[in-house]
Amino acid sequence: MAVQTVAGNATTAPVDLGPAAALSCRECGERFELGPLFACASCFGPLEVAYDLPTGSPEELRKRIEAGPDNIWRYAPLLPVPADVADKPNLNPGFTKLVKADNLARELGVTGGLYVKDDSGNPTHSFKDRVVAIAVEAARAFGFTTLSCSSTGNLAGAVGAAAARAGLRSCVFIPHDLEQGKVVMAAVYGGELVGIEGNYDDVNRFCSELIGDPLGEGWGFVNVNLRPYYGEGSKTLAYEICEQLGWRLPDQIVIPIASGSQLTKIDKGLQELIKLGLVEDRPYKIFGAQAEGCSPVSAAFKGGHDVVRPQKPNTIAKSLAIGNPADGPYVLDIARRTGGAVEDVTDEQVVDAIKLLARTEGIFGETAGGVTLGVTKKLIEAGVIDPTLTTVVVNTGDGLKTLDAVSATSQATATIKPSLDAFRAAGLGTA
Amino acid sequence: MAVQTVAGNATTAPVDLGPAAALSCRECGERFELGPLFACASCFGPLEVAYDLPTGSPEELRKRIEAGPDNIWRYAPLLPVPADVADKPNLNPGFTKLVKADNLARELGVTGGLYVKDDSGNPTHSFKDRVVAIAVEAARAFGFTTLSCSSTGNLAGAVGAAAARAGLRSCVFIPHDLEQGKVVMAAVYGGELVGIEGNYDDVNRFCSELIGDPLGEGWGFVNVNLRPYYGEGSKTLAYEICEQLGWRLPDQIVIPIASGSQLTKIDKGLQELIKLGLVEDRPYKIFGAQAEGCSPVSAAFKGGHDVVRPQKPNTIAKSLAIGNPADGPYVLDIARRTGGAVEDVTDEQVVDAIKLLARTEGIFGETAGGVTLGVTKKLIEAGVIDPTLTTVVVNTGDGLKTLDAVSATSQATATIKPSLDAFRAAGLGTA
Numbered sequence: 001m002a003v004q005t006v007a008g009n010a011t012t013a014p015v016d017l018g019p020a021a022a023l024s025c026r027e028c029g030e031r032f033e034l035g036p037l038f039a040c041a042s043c044f045g046p047l048e049v050a051y052d053l054p055t056g057s058p059e060e061l062r063k064r065i066e067a068g069p070d071n072i073w074r075y076a077p078l079l080p081v082p083a084d085v086a087d088k089p090n091l092n093p094g095f096t097k098l099v100k101a102d103n104l105a106r107e108l109g110v111t112g113g114l115y116v117k118d119d120s121g122n123p124t125h126s127f128k129d130r131v132v133a134i135a136v137e138a139a140r141a142f143g144f145t146t147l148s149c150s151s152t153g154n155l156a157g158a159v160g161a162a163a164a165r166a167g168l169r170s171c172v173f174i175p176h177d178l179e180q181g182k183v184v185m186a187a188v189y190g191g192e193l194v195g196i197e198g199n200y201d202d203v204n205r206f207c208s209e210l211i212g213d214p215l216g217e218g219w220g221f222v223n224v225n226l227r228p229y230y231g232e233g234s235k236t237l238a239y240e241i242c243e244q245l246g247w248r249l250p251d252q253i254v255i256p257i258a259s260g261s262q263l264t265k266i267d268k269g270l271q272e273l274i275k276l277g278l279v280e281d282r283p284y285k286i287f288g289a290q291a292e293g294c295s296p297v298s299a300a301f302k303g304g305h306d307v308v309r310p311q312k313p314n315t316i317a318k319s320l321a322i323g324n325p326a327d328g329p330y331v332l333d334i335a336r337r338t339g340g341a342v343e344d345v346t347d348e349q350v351v352d353a354i355k356l357l358a359r360t361e362g363i364f365g366e367t368a369g370g371v372t373l374g375v376t377k378k379l380i381e382a383g384v385i386d387p388t389l390t391t392v393v394v395n396t397g398d399g400l401k402t403l404d405a406v407s408a409t410s411q412a413t414a415t416i417k418p419s420l421d422a423f424r425a426a427g428l429g430t431a
Numbered sequence: 432m433a434v435q436t437v438a439g440n441a442t443t444a445p446v447d448l449g450p451a452a453a454l455s456c457r458e459c460g461e462r463f464e465l466g467p468l469f470a471c472a473s474c475f476g477p478l479e480v481a482y483d484l485p486t487g488s489p490e491e492l493r494k495r496i497e498a499g500p501d502n503i504w505r506y507a508p509l510l511p512v513p514a515d516v517a518d519k520p521n522l523n524p525g526f527t528k529l530v531k532a533d534n535l536a537r538e539l540g541v542t543g544g545l546y547v548k549d550d551s552g553n554p555t556h557s558f559k560d561r562v563v564a565i566a567v568e569a570a571r572a573f574g575f576t577t578l579s580c581s582s583t584g585n586l587a588g589a590v591g592a593a594a595a596r597a598g599l600r601s602c603v604f605i606p607h608d609l610e611q612g613k614v615v616m617a618a619v620y621g622g623e624l625v626g627i628e629g630n631y632d633d634v635n636r637f638c639s640e641l642i643g644d645p646l647g648e649g650w651g652f653v654n655v656n657l658r659p660y661y662g663e664g665s666k667t668l669a670y671e672i673c674e675q676l677g678w679r680l681p682d683q684i685v686i687p688i689a690s691g692s693q694l695t696k697i698d699k700g701l702q703e704l705i706k707l708g709l710v711e712d713r714p715y716k717i718f719g720a721q722a723e724g725c726s727p728v729s730a731a732f733k734g735g736h737d738v739v740r741p742q743k744p745n746t747i748a749k750s751l752a753i754g755n756p757a758d759g760p761y762v763l764d765i766a767r768r769t770g771g772a773v774e775d776v777t778d779e780q781v782v783d784a785i786k787l788l789a790r791t792e793g794i795f796g797e798t799a800g801g802v803t804l805g806v807t808k809k810l811i812e813a814g815v816i817d818p819t820l821t822t823v824v825v826n827t828g829d830g831l832k833t834l835d836a837v838s839a840t841s842q843a844t845a846t847i848k849p850s851l852d853a854f855r856a857a858g859l860g861t862a
């Protein structure tokens with residue numbers, strides 16, 4: 001395989017992204033030199049990072065990882081980042097809690113071990129900190145001085161915060177009519193925040209134009225020209241889950257689908273662990289979760305199709321509301337190959353699942369977490385997820401960012417005057 | 432010292448709270464058996480936990496701690512909790528990041544090392560998870576089945592979440608006119624949430640009545656009858672800061688003051704580390720931070736008084752708005768003994784400090800964090816905090832919970848049509 005030389009690199013220094021060896025086309029396999037590229041020059045297929053993975057015994061590698069920092073940089077030997085990444089200023093996301101959810105397991109009748117991987121514990125409280133942290137290293141390697149993205153929420157905050165800490169300029173693009181809370185969260189880190197008159201698709205289209213224009217010179221768009229690197233951050237969810245299970249694959253794992261990237265990268269991470277001998281090679285099933293109001297991948301899975309037909313999103317799970325998910329076909333492949341499934345739930349089931357998780361485990365997840373747990377419940381009830389096997393549910397974000405979803409049904413039980421008589425009359429208390 | 436036997440204990444089993452030996456009066460020193468007590472029967476002074484601290488070499492103890500879990504339970508040998516605490520279902524707070532804040536240090540001219548202890552990384556995103564986790568163990572030890580508190584925000588969520596996970600009932604009391612967002616956060620965990628017609632003082636008074644009534648039988652109020660245990664959770668901030676500095680005392684530490692409990696317990700924690708030989712015994716200075724609109728301790732410090740005169744709070748830093756802080760006099764003692772100070776800042780300075788921290792380090796703190804950083808800045812400029820020494824600033828909570836404080840000044844830089852011309856006309860971009 002010939003390695004092609006690429007232009008568009010803002011620096012001439014040799015690129016050191018650790019074990020990352022090249023970019024490789026997921027469709028035709030053609031390889032390209034590491035650079036700010038995202039589509040194959042030959043077939044327009046998506047590019048992903050190819051590695052020279054570490055050699056040596058699994059025992060040595062496990063020890064090396066376990067001796068690392070309590071964040072994603074413990075996996076630096078498996079990521080497109082330089083070896084000294086942990087010494088640079090960044091937000092150090094990851095190594096979030098894998099909660100053994102015994103209360104929830106009892107309610108759902110799961111006996112094989114139920115776990116919630118709770119990514120609300122990341123610095124800006126969503127899994128986006130993982131992917132952005134990797135994109136920051138790519139931006140540094142390519143000499144970019146501005147970090148940018150199109151976003152409707154979680155990503156905007158993650159990019160703003162990471163850029164601030166890294167000493168990069170940031171410029172984030174959002175639809176102009178975003179909820180005030182999300183605007184504040186995106187603006188508080190002090191970067192440029194530009195409202196675009198239009199919807200999220202208009203924002204995206206504008207960003208693609210900007211990348212090709214001198215106005216965007218030196219800009220790293222984490223989810224466009226840095227996307228191959230950015231996406232690799234999701235692999236760390238797979239690494240952490242297995243390490244936290246005692247270097248063991250889960251039997252079943254349920255993952256939300258927006259673009260589908262996270263699910264495909266978790267699968268990639270699991271495959272790498274097997275290849276490296278860090279976990280025993282045995283079957284695992286991957287399940288994808290969508291909201292009914294934006295369920296193109298679920299519809300294709302259930303219809304037995306290979307093609308994902310775009311939908312116009314209409315769901316409270318806005319962080320998953322991508323009607324034309326780029327990685328949809330890969331998700332279908334993975335679900336089918338592993339014997340998993342893709343399913344969807346209604347907005348009402350999303351709200352119920354958010355409250356179920358909060359009530360049983362004290363974890364307040366965002367709507368995406370509600371989608372994932374809702375689908376888990378549905379698939380257990382349908383006999384598709386086996387309750388006697390180890391199951392991991394990924395909660396990708398924080399309920400504080402989607403308060404509106406539960407506000408109608410999460411209110412005070414009673415309002416009373418400050419007296420014991422009023423308390424007694426309300427039927428509260430022990431006696 | 433005679434140990435008095437106490438009634439009011441809902442269980443007859445012997446109480447196992449690890450190294451906790453007794454309750455001891457902070458004023459007269461009288462000791463009481465471990466139980467749900469909070470005031471000295473002789474002098475009405477506040478009770479605190481007295482320990483049989485571990486013996487053995489500092490090296491052994493350090494190793495034991497370092498081999499423990501990545502949460503506050505690594506310090507179980509120094510806390511009023513049973514030895515098997517980490518095996519029980521709880522939220523496992525703590526071991527939050529100590530961020531070396533080099534960008535912020537440059538802006539403030541600090542050369543001796545500036546660190547932010549970022550407690551927004553806790554499960555419900557405030558330091559309250561630490562204190563509530565300890566209260567849960569006390570509630571279990573005393574056979575309480577309901578966890579309760581009066582709260583205006585952070586504590587309500589922390590209690591609701593911790594009770595859910597621990598399998599305890601919860602009943603949280605709040606002023607009836609609390610902001611909707613805070614109500615939702617308190618209600619989502621599924622416990623009872625009771626709005627009291629009145630202000631926070633009315634809520635508190637009602638809770639004190641309820642403790643003495645059969646209606647409140649079997650109830651553990653984390654900040655009333657479990658307060659001596661609850662307060663000890665703040666010691667873990669001291670332990671973590673020192674361990675994360677490489678088992679070293681910081682020279683200067685800046686802490687927000689609400690009731691003053693956190694500051695006094697951090698000092699207690701530092702003293703214990705010195706006594707146990709875990710850190711070298713050398714001078715450290717403790718600084719207390721208040722908002723000008725609720726600055727009774729700062730006013731007393733600056734006036735040279737020993738008595739703290741109550742104030743009617745009026746500040747955006749609502750989580751610090753306690754006009755009559757119970758531990759105020761102890762805070763004054765500690766600030767004076769260590770050579771520290773107590774200072775206050777205006778609401779405008781609070782907002783500026785929140786944005787300064789976000790802009791330089793990508794950390795979005797709540798208003799209490801703004802108070803603490805604002806005071807740090809003020810005291811550096813006044814020459815009171817020495818910029819050539821190691822300084823730790825404690826951020827106790829999350830900006831997502833106090834969005835209103837920054838919303839007026841955190842908005843989009845520009846709103847434009849989705850075209851390069853519009854982008855250029857707005858003066859944005861590189862070229």
